[in-house]
Amino acid sequence: MNEMQALRDMRSEVPLDPPSREAEARLVAALRDEPARPRRRLRGVAWGAGLATGLAAAVAVGLVLAQGGGGGPVTPRPGDNGVAAAPLKLTSAAQVLDLAASAKGQPELIPRPDQAIMIKSTTMYIAESRDYRYLYRTDRAVWWPAAPNRDGAIEITSLEPKSFPGEPLPPVARQGIGETSRHVAKYCPGRPEFSRTDFAYVSGLPTTPEAMLAYLRTAAGGENTKKGGKRTLDEMAFTAAGDLIRERYLPPAQRAAVYRALGSLSDLRLIEGAEDAAGRKGVAVAYDDATTGVRRELVFDPSTFLYLGERAFVTDADKAGTAVGTQVASTALLSAEVVDTVPAVELGPKGGETCG
């Protein structure tokens, strides 16, 4: 072992802990107290000019109290557990989307036509039948060929399910846990353009927010819901955006266009203290889908603003068919990389075909 390695080991038991929300709140409070321009310290000059000591002392006490109480207007947020001081105050969902659109740090992938993009994710959704409901969880890997009209592959590993709040876990939920199955993501003639996953397609999508919004509003079609309701253009755009980023790789220009397009929707909400299916904490941009009675959230990393995953919660018990607040979806996008080959899939009891 050389001396540098020995040095790196020394005190390496010191953990890498994210700073507490309190530490961040203290910093933000201090930033707010800093004069906007160092040159214009008028207040300081005024006090220095000899005001009554008693008055100065009273003001000093006032400042201390104001800081102790959180320092100015604060917005309590979910998950804060009564901590009044707000850390970095993200002011709007549109701001988060703007930061996401200019986020750096995701490697750009440019596959050759004979290569594929492999994406890993983890998901949780509702499994529902007449007799039971539960939340099934899977790890997924997908291989999307870069060129159009070629077969891809999907590999699914079943994870421990979760019971639906207040309902028992049915025995069927535990079948095949830990098992992995592979499927061909078949190129099926006649499938809608929107469901195409090949790089040739996604890299040709619009790159301006306006054109992307027009695309998202109409691309997926399906304005009629199962229950006969009509979905609004905004609802369709938010849903289509989720479909586009959940398990696909978008080049930077298209990715930015999607986030900026969403930023133009009205009625978006900002939710802090969100978490994706991999347990990563983030900030969420939420949209209340009135037609389905579900609030859909896109979760972003709170410091890099890279996309992490999504969540969905019931907001309307009648429309969603379950209690308000129930979580009905959770996903996490884990990685995306260029690979040379799509794995072979044996068709049989464990494998199948799907018109991916």
Place this chain on the structure above:
Amino acid sequence: MDDASVIERSRDEPEYFALLFRRHAPLLQRYVTRRLGPQAAEDVVNEVFLVAFRQRRSYDLARTDARPWLYGIATNLVGRHRRGEVRALRALSVTGVDPVTEGFADRSDARVVASANSRRLAAALATLKAPFRDALLLVAWADLTYEETAAALGVPVGTVRSRVSRARSTMRAALGGVDPTSIDEEHYR
């Protein structure tokens, strides 16, 4: 959005500066903790971001990564705790118990005795002059490159190379069992 863009934006919207804190405070905190222990580190890290915030208007926006700047500020602030830092290193070398990391030890072991290597390195680190210790530890503990270390310390990269190389010789000799107080640095160049 790189660090420079965040800093530029924070010039008019101060709260954006907290993004830099979110990005860099964890690693910075670990680095300063390894040098000074957890209590002093928390104060130093807070101070780093306040000092940096006050200097945000003079930040060179061509430098997209703010780490060298932040570690440079941290180095100056760590310098104020030099005596405490050296005292802890000496204690570690003499007793095998490290005041800096005591709080992180597994609670089931009442007292963890440091490895022989760590004790020797601590003795050697305590003998280094501050500029040498700063350069060596920015490379070894903060994972900065020589160029980044040079930017952090505001010295030419050649100076960093020679400081790190001399400090490494001292470490190497200490690991080989040489009493670091007897080392003539020039001899090991």
